[in-house]
Amino acid sequence: MRIQRIKTEQNKLQDEAVDLSPLDPLIAQYKGKKGNMIPLLQHTQEHFGYIPHDAFVKLSKETGLKMSDMYGVATFYAQFRLHPVGKHIIKVCHGTACHVQNANSITEALQESLGVKDGETTDDRIFTLESVACLGCCSLAPVLMVSGNTFGKLTKTEAVKIIMDIKIKELTIDNG
Amino acid sequence: MNQIKVIVGLGSCGIAAGANKTYDKLNKLRQAEHLDFELKKTSCIGMCFREPLVEIIDENGSFIYGNIDESKAVELVEKHIRLHEPIKEYVVKSDLFETPDQNFFKDQVKIVLRNCGMIDPESIEEYEGKDGYQSIRKIADEKLERTDVIQTILDSGIRGRGGGGFPTGMKWKFANANKAPEKYIICNADEGDPGAFMDRSVLEGDPHSVLEGMIIGAYAIEATGGVIYCRAEYPLAIKRLNIALEQARVKGYLGKNIFGIEGFNFDIYIKEGAGAFVCGEETALIASVEGERGMPRKRPPFPAESGLWNRPTNINNVETFANIPWIIMNGAAAYKQYGTEKSKGTKVFALAGKINNSGLVEVPMGITIRDIIFKLGGGIPDGKKFKAVQLGGPSGGCIPEYLADTIVDYDSVTATGAIMGSGGMVVMDETTCMVDVARFFLNFTQAESCGKCTFCRIGTKRMLEILTRITEGQGRDGDIAMLEELALQIKNNSLCGLGQTAPNPVLTTLRYFRDEYEAHIHDKRCPAKVCKPLLTYTIDPEKCTGCMVCGKKCPVQAIDGERKLPHFIRQADCIKCGDCYARCKFDAITLY
Numbered sequence: 001m002r003i004q005r006i007k008t009e010q011n012k013l014q015d016e017a018v019d020l021s022p023l024d025p026l027i028a029q030y031k032g033k034k035g036n037m038i039p040l041l042q043h044t045q046e047h048f049g050y051i052p053h054d055a056f057v058k059l060s061k062e063t064g065l066k067m068s069d070m071y072g073v074a075t076f077y078a079q080f081r082l083h084p085v086g087k088h089i090i091k092v093c094h095g096t097a098c099h100v101q102n103a104n105s106i107t108e109a110l111q112e113s114l115g116v117k118d119g120e121t122t123d124d125r126i127f128t129l130e131s132v133a134c135l136g137c138c139s140l141a142p143v144l145m146v147s148g149n150t151f152g153k154l155t156k157t158e159a160v161k162i163i164m165d166i167k168i169k170e171l172t173i174d175n176g
Numbered sequence: 177m178n179q180i181k182v183i184v185g186l187g188s189c190g191i192a193a194g195a196n197k198t199y200d201k202l203n204k205l206r207q208a209e210h211l212d213f214e215l216k217k218t219s220c221i222g223m224c225f226r227e228p229l230v231e232i233i234d235e236n237g238s239f240i241y242g243n244i245d246e247s248k249a250v251e252l253v254e255k256h257i258r259l260h261e262p263i264k265e266y267v268v269k270s271d272l273f274e275t276p277d278q279n280f281f282k283d284q285v286k287i288v289l290r291n292c293g294m295i296d297p298e299s300i301e302e303y304e305g306k307d308g309y310q311s312i313r314k315i316a317d318e319k320l321e322r323t324d325v326i327q328t329i330l331d332s333g334i335r336g337r338g339g340g341g342f343p344t345g346m347k348w349k350f351a352n353a354n355k356a357p358e359k360y361i362i363c364n365a366d367e368g369d370p371g372a373f374m375d376r377s378v379l380e381g382d383p384h385s386v387l388e389g390m391i392i393g394a395y396a397i398e399a400t401g402g403v404i405y406c407r408a409e410y411p412l413a414i415k416r417l418n419i420a421l422e423q424a425r426v427k428g429y430l431g432k433n434i435f436g437i438e439g440f441n442f443d444i445y446i447k448e449g450a451g452a453f454v455c456g457e458e459t460a461l462i463a464s465v466e467g468e469r470g471m472p473r474k475r476p477p478f479p480a481e482s483g484l485w486n487r488p489t490n491i492n493n494v495e496t497f498a499n500i501p502w503i504i505m506n507g508a509a510a511y512k513q514y515g516t517e518k519s520k521g522t523k524v525f526a527l528a529g530k531i532n533n534s535g536l537v538e539v540p541m542g543i544t545i546r547d548i549i550f551k552l553g554g555g556i557p558d559g560k561k562f563k564a565v566q567l568g569g570p571s572g573g574c575i576p577e578y579l580a581d582t583i584v585d586y587d588s589v590t591a592t593g594a595i596m597g598s599g600g601m602v603v604m605d606e607t608t609c610m611v612d613v614a615r616f617f618l619n620f621t622q623a624e625s626c627g628k629c630t631f632c633r634i635g636t637k638r639m640l641e642i643l644t645r646i647t648e649g650q651g652r653d654g655d656i657a658m659l660e661e662l663a664l665q666i667k668n669n670s671l672c673g674l675g676q677t678a679p680n681p682v683l684t685t686l687r688y689f690r691d692e693y694e695a696h697i698h699d700k701r702c703p704a705k706v707c708k709p710l711l712t713y714t715i716d717p718e719k720c721t722g723c724m725v726c727g728k729k730c731p732v733q734a735i736d737g738e739r740k741l742p743h744f745i746r747q748a749d750c751i752k753c754g755d756c757y758a759r760c761k762f763d764a765i766t767l768y
């Protein structure tokens with residue numbers, strides 16, 4: 001199961017230069033409020049898909065929150081990502097009910113089909129594959145969630161098909 | 177004549193099973209064919225194994241249909257809606273006749289889930305139509321004092337439904353006694369136990385019941401502010417809560433002088449969790465609301481004395497709050513008639529795993545586990561043998577088959593070594609390896625350990641290493657003794673419930689399934705045939721026809737043999753993928 005809070009190896013995808021202006025209204029809304037750190041980080045991630053290092057710097061400068069405190073919080077909670085992710089994040093549930101219904105085989109099949117390991121992003125930046133603890137749809141085990149849609153009672157073949165259908169859509173959009 | 181009502185279940189489970197498509201199909205047909213029926217949305221009634229569910233209410237009564245995909249939706253429109261002919265074989269529950277599935281509902285008593293699947297969760301008017309917010313009107317009209325409210329809750333005997341089982345009335349009493357200019361009431365909606373989804377259903381299906389419970393609690397303890405800490409993995413619940421909060425504010429149920437009670441000013445905001453199981457623990461939750469790392473704090477002082485922002489704070493679980501309005505409306509005596517002497521009321525369980533009828537059931541305390549699994553749950557699929565049931569999530573334990581007559585109440589369950597927990601009940605059969613289950617849970621708790629306490633941080637890691645070695649065939653003499661020693665030390669030296677209960681799955685599986693551990697360690701064998709490195713695939717030369725299919729498909733070419741002669745698997749090269757076993761049409765490959 002995932003929950004890697006600190007990535008020890010260098011991520012393959014480089015941190016690109018990002019436009020930080022969307023942070024301005026956020027900072028205006030939350031600056032000086034008690035307990036603002038987690039919502040600030042959550043909204044930052046909502047916008048960029050992850051929290052760029054430069055975002056930490058800007059937030060620290062303009063709100064007075066310390067870098068060490070922010071990194072401490074960002075690395076504590078599994079939700080926060082410090083590296084760019086794929087367009088579609090595939091969450092394979094590895095909760096108890098899904099585990100008992102062989103969720104491992106779903107993750108293995110997806111790893112093989114996408115060519116990435118758990119927690120990694122595909123080179124074409126379309127997918128990030130994650131194992132998560134429990135999505136709360138236990139009666140439909142095994143379950144995966146991708147881009148807000150939940151799919152249950154999966155077999156290995158069905159899981160791979162769902163992902164491939166998304167990939168085909170993405171590639172056809174690209175080629176117009 | 178009243179219009180026919182067609183109600184589609186759109187909780188997260190329903191949507192995952194395709195209920196949105198069913199709803200859209202019904203909507204399209206209604207518009208295209210100008211049919212006269214009312215199409216509404218509701219949430220989960222707990223019958224997850226039959227989703228998508230559609231209820232049709234006509235002049236005869238109610239018919240709940242199960243497994244209604246788009247094509248069956250068309251059939252419903254043609255037969256039941258147009259021709260008023262119900263399709264009996266699709267009906268899972270009806271007032272008018274018996275159905276095979278009705279055992280799922282028979283022994284249930286719906287207090288917490290009273291409105292789930294019955295109302296549109298995004299309509300405050302429908303909630304009010306079911307006596308919604310009347311309990312607060314009662315408090316205002318009868319001029320009940322805060323102490324009266326607390327006494328009612330105390331008398332009802334309700335205990336915390338999040339897993340702790342502490343008497344709710346006592347918690348409120350302590351919080352009420354501590355005076356301060358600000359006081360807080362928090363709803364713990366960080367349902368993190370894998371396999372538990374009771375709170376999700378209540379939040380998605382009846383969010384106002386939680387708000388009403390919190391408002392009553394706020395009155396009782398004189399809280400000035402409320403927080404609902406909801407895990408971010410429940411986006412639909414958060415959306416419905418936000419809608420409910422806005423509706424409650426518009427009606428004056430939140431705000432100033434609520435229901436005319438002078439000086440009772442209270443409002444609630446939502447704080448999203450960020451993916452940390454430990455934040456379900458109350459002091460870690462408070463730290464998280466304060467914007468810090470979710471690390472538990474020493475108690476005393478307890479939150480009732482010094483909690484959020486160092487003010488007196490009372491934290492209760494979603495299910496506990498959902499009970500409160502019912503208790504105030506119907507009285508403590510009505511609640512006490514359900515349950516056992518020390519565990520009053522009902523409990524919602526999330527039945528999942530190897531079970532035919534998976535879903536949510538609300539049963540009175542005192543029912544046996546066997547009845548839940550075999551009567552309501554419909555038993556084990558594919559004729560397999562029931563082996564154990566895991567109660568209480570990663571803090572709980574595995575109760576073996578021979579203890580299935582244990583009744584469900586806090587003390588009886590604790591006596592088995594498990595805990596009631598929040599209500600997750602995962603059923604396991606003969607194909608589940610109990611050592612693997614213990615490893616699975618420890619993997620989870622080890623990753624979620626916040627790291628503050630040495631024994632929890634390092635002890636769980638060492639236990640996990642030992643369990644992983646055992647499941648990989650590297651178990652050694654002394655491993656079991658070491659696991660037991662570490663378990664005791666971690667339990668006794670951890671600050672919070674996570675560390676104190678993390679060893680429970682290991683301890684209960686050792687207590688009831690020690691023979692499986694010994695088979696793994698000494699015989700290098702997995703009796704349930706789950707742990708891949710311990711599996712041995714062999715070809716029976718008597719049955720093998722030499723068709724060569726397995727040899728051709730073997731990914732590592734570990735099978736030798738000539739055409740029409742018995743084949744042979746080279747064990748040293750076999751990667752135990754099981755492909756040959758799945759392919760052999762002659763049953764010639766055995767798995768040991």
